Amino acid sequence: MKILFMGTPDFALFSLRALIDAGENVIGVVTQPDKPKGRGYALAPPPVKVYATEKELPVYQPNTLRGEAFANLLEELSPDLIIVVAYGKILPVNVLEYPKYGCINVHGSLLPAYRGAAPMQRAIIDGCTETGITTMYMADGIDTGDMLLKQAVTIEENDNFETIHDKLGACGAEVLLKTLRELRAGTLTRTKQDDNLATHAAKIEKDDCVIDFSRDAKCVHDQIRGLSPIPLAFTYTPDGKMLKVTASEIAQRTGTLAPAGTVLSLSGGKIEVACGTGSVAFLSVLPEGKKRMAAADFINGRKVSLGDVLGTTVG
Numbered sequence: 001m002k003i004l005f006m007g008t009p010d011f012a013l014f015s016l017r018a019l020i021d022a023g024e025n026v027i028g029v030v031t032q033p034d035k036p037k038g039r040g041y042a043l044a045p046p047p048v049k050v051y052a053t054e055k056e057l058p059v060y061q062p063n064t065l066r067g068e069a070f071a072n073l074l075e076e077l078s079p080d081l082i083i084v085v086a087y088g089k090i091l092p093v094n095v096l097e098y099p100k101y102g103c104i105n106v107h108g109s110l111l112p113a114y115r116g117a118a119p120m121q122r123a124i125i126d127g128c129t130e131t132g133i134t135t136m137y138m139a140d141g142i143d144t145g146d147m148l149l150k151q152a153v154t155i156e157e158n159d160n161f162e163t164i165h166d167k168l169g170a171c172g173a174e175v176l177l178k179t180l181r182e183l184r185a186g187t188l189t190r191t192k193q194d195d196n197l198a199t200h201a202a203k204i205e206k207d208d209c210v211i212d213f214s215r216d217a218k219c220v221h222d223q224i225r226g227l228s229p230i231p232l233a234f235t236y237t238p239d240g241k242m243l244k245v246t247a248s249e250i251a252q253r254t255g256t257l258a259p260a261g262t263v264l265s266l267s268g269g270k271i272e273v274a275c276g277t278g279s280v281a282f283l284s285v286l287p288e289g290k291k292r293m294a295a296a297d298f299i300n301g302r303k304v305s306l307g308d309v310l311g312t313t314v315g
Contacts, residue, residue, distance in 0.1 A: 001184075002078065002079050004029075004030065004081070005026050006083070007083075008048055011169050017051070028058040029048060029052040031052070032089070082095070082098070096140065108131070111147055112143075112199070114131075114200075116201035117202065119131070120161060124155060125223050127218060129154065132151050133151050134150050147191045151175050153168055211223065213311050217252065218250060229246060241289075243287055249270075249280070251272045257274045257279055259309065260275060261311040262309050262310075264306075
């Protein structure tokens with residue numbers, strides 16, 4: 001089969017590498033345009049482009065999939081199958097209907113749960129103990145197509161977005177290859193999604209990153225790890241400086257220990273903070289205007305004191 005691959009970030013790389021290593025006939029790669037990055041805002045290529053270029057695969061970076069230009073490209077390439085992994089744009093109907101074997105997507109959740117842009121982060125933030133990969137035929141909607149294969153992945157208590165991203169990336173590559181094997185064998189079965197069971201994984205916004213210490217310790221810990229290493233949950237020190245938290249653990253699970261946000265302890269190189277119930281301990285932080293550092297270094301720099309109340313801004 002002539003396969004056209006569509007994907008952009010590191011998550012998509014797992015599947016593209018697997019296709020190449022398996023000897024699949026990838027005739028081209030469609031990815032997002034280069035974007036400004038870093039302090040100098042120099043244009044940087046997406047990870048998929050970097051890899052595809054190394055493998056001497058044709059790379060296409062259309063600004064839009066609508067209109068004659070991309071339609072003509074499809075005619076020129078004539079793919080039998082399109083595989084989409086975290087491409088970042090909705091495919092129009094003419095693209096979905098073009099390939100003989102359709103468009104297959106690798107999605108980072110057990111559908112119909114967590115349809116949308118941020119399924120991995122949302123599952124962790126919501127305290128789920130399990131997520132997974134679903135391959136599906138794409139339809140004219142956001143992650144609404146018929147499901148093909150699924151594989152579950154456990155979310156451990158201290159997994160964060162990075163570790164789950166990598167677990168699901170590897171799992172997605174494995175499930176994709178199995179999906180292709182079954183497609184060739186004619187044994188794939190389509191299962192319609194039950195829309196009544198669907199949940200939405202909305203894009204992460206700044207408001208999602210503000211730590212609310214009035215919640216219980218597990219909820220606060222889940223939020224911090226679900227947003228680490230990017231974009232990071234944050235609070236404010238008493239002087240109004242933003243403090244992002246890169247890693248945490250649950251210190252105490254029960255009890256009302258002090259007003260929410262109160263620094264309870266600085267022992268052991270950890271910053272223990274009271275929650276509505278229980279407490280969390282910050283293990284590493286990113287202070288405003290500084291680099292990431294261990295909580296112990298932040299403590300040694302006398303940037304936090306016992307009894308400080310985190311979470312409010314000046315004025």
